Amino acid sequence: MFHRKLAVIALAALAAAPALALDAEQAEKATETRQSVLEVVGWNMGPLGAMARGLVPYDAEIVARNAQRIAWMSSMIPDAFRADTRPHDVATEALPAIWENYARFEELAANTQASAERLAEVAASGDEAATKQAIGALVDDCRACHNDFRLDD
Ligand code: HEC
Incomplete structure (x- = not known):
């Protein structure tokens, strides 16, 4: 139990300190978590x-409910990618560019969160046409990050 607690603290420290190197198992876990x-x-x-x-x-x-969920989950994207798995052979579509240009990656995640929050508001206002446009804007934010930071399918 004590060791388990220590492991949790160690993982939390890893999440906060990108400079710490991961071992193979941690790299795999970090990859699964962000996926x-x-x-x-x-x-x-x-x-x-x-x-x-x-x-x-x-x-x-x-729409409003799912947009709120997406906003909340998007706020976790930068944290979920803080562990730099580049040195490891993990099954991932994450491009090395993420850790070369982390500020831009964070910015695109923040844009996505903001668009999802806006979508939730527009959906709640009852304007269907505006809501569909706001869905399109959110999808554009997903694509903006995938274009630069995710391997093409
Ligand atoms: C800031 C960057 C970023 C944003 C914003 C982003 N994604 Fe991604 N997404 C990624 C990266 C990088 C991967 C590949 C992760 C991996 O394989 O380790 C990914 C993978 C995925 C996957 C595959 C997950 C799996 O099972 O492996 C889905 C589905 C996905 N994204 C959907 C979305 C949608 C929908 C949005 C917009 C609402 C979005 N993403 C916004 C960067 C982003």
Whole structure:
């Protein structure tokens, strides 16, 4: 129990101090964690994209709820990528550019959070056309980061 606590403290310190090197197991865990964060982002985004394209019925409440979740999850993106896994052979689509230009990466995450917050507000206002535009703006923010920092599919 004591050792477990120490391990948790050590991990928290790692998250706060990017200069500390990771061992292979920590690098794998860090990779899984950041992918999980983005998987949850993507899971919440799915229905919104489908609504914007008219593939499923529009529901302002779901848009507002999911946009809030995306905003909250986006606030975790910079933390989730702080562990620099470049020296490790991990299964990842994260490009080395992230750790070469971390300030820009953080900025794009903050833009995404702001667009998601704005989307939640617009959806709550009841204006469907404006909400669909705001969904498009949010998707543009996802793409802006993927273009520079995620391996092409
Ligand atoms: C600041 C940069 C950034 C932003 C903003 C961003 N992503 Fe990503 N995303 C990444 C990177 C980098 C990866 C690859 C992570 C890896 O493989 O380690 C990724 C991976 C993903 C994945 C795959 C996760 C998995 O299972 O491996 C999904 C889904 C995803 N992003 C969806 C989104 C959506 C939707 C948005 C916008 C709401 C978004 N992302 C915004 C950088 C970003």
